[in-house]
Amino acid sequence: MKVTLNRAVFIQELATVQRAISTKTTIPILTGVKIELKESGLVLTGSNADISIETILDKDNEKAGMDIASTGAIVLQARFFSEIVRKLPEDTFTLEVIENNQVSITSGKANFIVNGLDADNYPHLPIVERTNEMTLSVELLNQLISETVFAVSQHESRPILTGVHFVLENQKLLAVATDSHRLSQRIIPMEQGGAFNIVIPGKSLVELSRSLGDKEEDVEISIMENQVLFKTKNMLFYSRLLEGNYPDTNRLIPTSFDTEIEFNVPSFLAAIERASLLSHEGRNNIVRLSITEENVILYGNSPEVGKVEEDLNYEKITGEPLDISFNPDYMKAALRAFGDMSITIKFISPVRPFTLEPAEGQGDFIQLITPVRTN
Amino acid sequence: MKVTLNRAVFIQELATVQRAISTKTTIPILTGVKIELKESGLVLTGSNADISIETILDKDNEKAGMDIASTGAIVLQARFFSEIVRKLPEDTFTLEVIENNQVSITSGKANFIVNGLDADNYPHLPIVERTNEMTLSVELLNQLISETVFAVSQHESRPILTGVHFVLENQKLLAVATDSHRLSQRIIPMEQGGAFNIVIPGKSLVELSRSLGDKEEDVEISIMENQVLFKTKNMLFYSRLLEGNYPDTNRLIPTSFDTEIEFNVPSFLAAIERASLLSHEGRNNIVRLSITEENVILYGNSPEVGKVEEDLNYEKITGEPLDISFNPDYMKAALRAFGDMSITIKFISPVRPFTLEPAEGQGDFIQLITPVRTN
Structure with a gap:
């Protein structure tokens, strides 16, 4: 694996997947970012127990100016790798897997050799079966989150209340959160049909909103057994779902x-x-x-x-x-x-x-x- | 005591004396700011074990637009008082001591009544005997501090090394700091005569530098038995001195x-x-x-x-x-x-x-x- 690309563009991609990377995980490889170089471009992955984020940087992205010499994959300790890339001297840098999972990072006259981990040992992300699909604009999804997520419970005594309840039925999407002292509910009319009833952890939604930023594009939402996937053009954002029955808030x-x-x-x-x-x-x-x-x-x-x-x-x-x-x-x-x-x-x-x-x-x-x- | 004045100007004065006010002091009255209204204007005082700061807001200060109805003094819990003043609705506010050391704070339709402390119980600041006077510009003093203070020791094992050593002799001012691993020394030629040899705590100098900001004015420096006073037009900044002999750094x-x-x-x-x-x-x-x-x-x-x-x-x-x-x-x-x-x-x-x-x-x-x- 060997690639040369724009440093600022790469830093931005890395910052997005780092939202999913914790330094406090008990699974050492999850403190790392998975870097995968394909013919089509560069895929970064970060993951923790609650969410996983994958970003795709297209090989033809002009700002990235990517020069792919050979494909491959590696896992690098995310915090440390990010500090290195941020401090490199030039506008571009070269990343190359040399041997024994060692990675050479070169920019100008500075050369780092850091120890990586075998990408084959990185956990697989959930497989999307593409059921119950729905599309929202980033703007509307962010609004929905900001109008409800503050009202989720901060306590684990009733775990189901730490999430936001999303219900799609009769061409209406309802989002509601309550910590049993206060409640916030938003209903949005939908043109699409379909039906689901899920509870997404409040913390996942906060990170999702930050990762989406204020891009002007659409988000495709797919729901699996115990996962939800939010997909934009260049990002896949997975969150686990909370299990259990959400209380009937309508009668309140x-x-x-x-x-x-x-x-x-x-x-x-x-x-x-x-x-x-x-x-x-x-x-x-x-x-x-x-x-x-x-x-x-x-x-x-x-x-x-x-x-x-x-x-x-x-x-x-x-x-x-x-x-x-x-x-x-x-x-x-x-x-x-x-x-x-x-x-x-x-x-x-x-x-x-x-x-x-x-x-x-x-x-x-x-x-x-x-x-x-x-x- | 009753005064009406501009809120933004007052907030700035309060922020300056708050640098000297700790919430963690064992002397309760020192968590307060002393507010003294004289015929000549408003004097605020904050103090801790190391430094004391007094600011003077002249009654004729145009921006302050002060309307002094009656003089007097009171001590108010600084952090809490500052939060109140910051959140008041109008551009001006009125401060009035009503009875039993209670203070009325009014702005627009909002009225706070808070409990104060008797200003007579506030400790007296050191008396300045005006010996060994010296004048420096704010710019030069700040430069002197920033060039040396980072090198003071952060450990109390040798307390004298936690300060910067200032020596005035032969029309030269020397400032030197060392933590025994590194050292930084600046010498400035002085037009004035005089001689002194003092050690000022590094932490005091950091606060002094922040309080002085980048004003274009002069600082008069007076040295007393165990105190140093830095005086500008509208501020008195006192620091205790460190006792003991500073090591002879010149031979190093x-x-x-x-x-x-x-x-x-x-x-x-x-x-x-x-x-x-x-x-x-x-x-x-x-x-x-x-x-x-x-x-x-x-x-x-x-x-x-x-x-x-x-x-x-x-x-x-x-x-x-x-x-x-x-x-x-x-x-x-x-x-x-x-x-x-x-x-x-x-x-x-x-x-x-x-x-x-x-x-x-x-x-x-x-x-x-x-x-x-x-x-």
Whole structure:
């Protein structure tokens, strides 16, 4: 195996597969990146227990300016190899397997000889049977992830809740996440048919979103027995699926309310952030929202440190006065998922979950937060 | 005490004194910032066991737009207070001591009430007797610090070596630091007279340099019994001095050599960084420089991981061939202190310390590195 190519292009490919490579794995070969040189181009692979990433650099890629002298494959310790390539002196470099799995890395007058591992010992990636296929744009998939993944549980006590539940049926794709204190659900109409019901680990989705970046292209999604594959033109991203039944979240979302208030998100978020400064100092981490006929006031309080109150700007109120307490961190995460828009928060009572929706929405994006009882 | 002023200007002042405020102090009041409102303006003070910083915001400062309703003083928990001020909604805010050392912080419709501490209980800063005064420009002082402070010892086994030794005599200011493995010394001609011999903790100098920033002004330096004061127009920076005798470093610097080589710093530094990638993986962290009549080669080696060799570009060689090993981290730090210039490295033998000097220098900036014996 021998190839000369552009260093910056290679570094970018390597950085993508490195998202799947952990230095803390118990399987030594998985700390490595598999480098495979084919007639068609260069394939890099990184893998851990949860995800695997494969990138394909086409031999005709102009920026890469690849000169393939001979094909072959090798596994190199990823972190260390990446540091070397980053520090090489010239714009291009040459990678050559010499003997005994040793690799020569040359650029300008600098020459490294590093020990690699036999690529035949690298684990095989799952075989894709191409069932239940679906196509989404990168932009829509990233939006779906960012609108739900923050609400997955961070605790392994109920592993199924650490994933996002994706359900495709009746030409609708539903994505929902909940940690049992709050919930976020997005529904997207689909032109394609098909049906599936899977739970993808939240951590996999975060890495997927980072790997996709903001490319303007489509992602093909294939589902296997216990794996899902996201495929773009130059990348294959595999994630394991979570096993088990996801709870029925639909019955959690209330449909009739007694108090509704409309806020501008950035201004309400800034007030929540101020109030949470004090709630974070206290033991309970709660803030209180008081809605009366005269005004809407947000209170934060910590007996040792002090208190804050703020007369909030709002856009519209209907219904009954209400006094409700909640964890401001759930509210902050919920508001950030909406971005710069107006939302309607709908309440039933101080002890029942309340919903948040875009003011202009038609129920396709809804969030739920459980309040904290204070007496 | 009541004042209204510009929030961004206040945040900047607070950030400066916060450099002296630790959250881990055993004296609770020192986690606070002392806020003193005088007829002349606003004085903030932060302090820890090593340094104290006082900033003065003049009442006539245009950007601050200060409206002083009444004078007074209070101590507020610095980290928490700073977070509050950063998150306030408007461009200005009002600070008012209300009662029982409680402070009201108001901006727009947000109002915080936080618990403060009695400013009378805040420790007094050292009294300056204005002896041994000296004036340097901020630029020169920062240069002096950056050229020496990296070489101080990081270990408390010989506390005196954790500081930089400053000696003023015969209209020359000498600054020298060593951790006994390497040394860096700068001499500056002074127009003023006077004489002193002090050791300032390296950590204090790093904070001083950060606090001074790149302002175009002068720093007045006053030395007291066990303190040094750096004074600019709007800031007083106090540091404790290290007690004890600094070793005589002058006799360590050799004066005759057998091999001299001239390198361009950025290109040599890049090669050292590449070689250190491998030395860092090994047990000894050494690289080897081989100077022969034909070429100059740098070697890095780690039995488990691999090796690197690089045929170096150099500008000039005189003297005998040489094979010498050293810690590349010392070399990297030394080279970074020179910046983008050409330097001459002068050797006696593989076991004797070697010197590094600007190729165009007259002995006013010199560094020393002790090699590692490999047999």
